[in-house]
Amino acid sequence: MTSNTSPGDIDPAVREELARLRDSIDNIDAAVVHMLAERFKCTQQVGHLKARHRLPPADPARETRQIARLRTLAENAKLDPAFAEKFLNFIIAEVIRHHESIAEDAVNGAAPTAN
Numbered sequence: 478m479t480s481n482t483s484p485g486d487i488d489p490a491v492r493e494e495l496a497r498l499r500d501s502i503d504n505i506d507a508a509v510v511h512m513l514a515e516r517f518k519c520t521q522q523v524g525h526l527k528a529r530h531r532l533p534p535a536d537p538a539r540e541t542r543q544i545a546r547l548r549t550l551a552e553n554a555k556l557d558p559a560f561a562e563k564f565l566n567f568i569i570a571e572v573i574r575h576h577e578s579i580a581e582d583a584v585n586g587a588a589p590t591a592n
């Protein structure tokens with residue numbers, strides 16, 4: 478059975494430690510969002526470059542190298558490598574969707590955007 482502790486019952490020291498940890502979590506989440514935004518700015522340029530030169534949206538050989546590298550980085554950082562791989566695959570799948578839509582727009586003569 479789970480017991481629910483109402484916020485007023487929490488020991489003040491525990492409450493403080495939780496708040497301190499949550500502050501750091503919020504900072505880390507913000508950094509992740511900013512880093513992802515920068516990554517997507519780069520991949521958007523890659524998408525336009527690929528569309529202009531009729532290159533395929535996906536590059537499985539590059540992905541294999543990225544995953545191997547990320548798994549090693551994760552292991553060294555004591556992060557679950559399987560999680561790191563799933564996370565990268567999730568991001569790359571989204572990037573490929575963007576590349577495909579940029580390529581479709583190029584074929585359909587949509588007004589090209591910068592990059």
Ligand SMILES: O=C(O)C(=O)C[C@]1(C(=O)O)C=C[C@@H](O)C=C1
Nearest residue numbers: 520523535536537539540569572
């Ligand atoms: O490097 C590329 O060719 C990209 O399109 C970028 C990227 C990535 O998001 O890292 C995305 C799709 C490819 O399959 C491989 C890598």
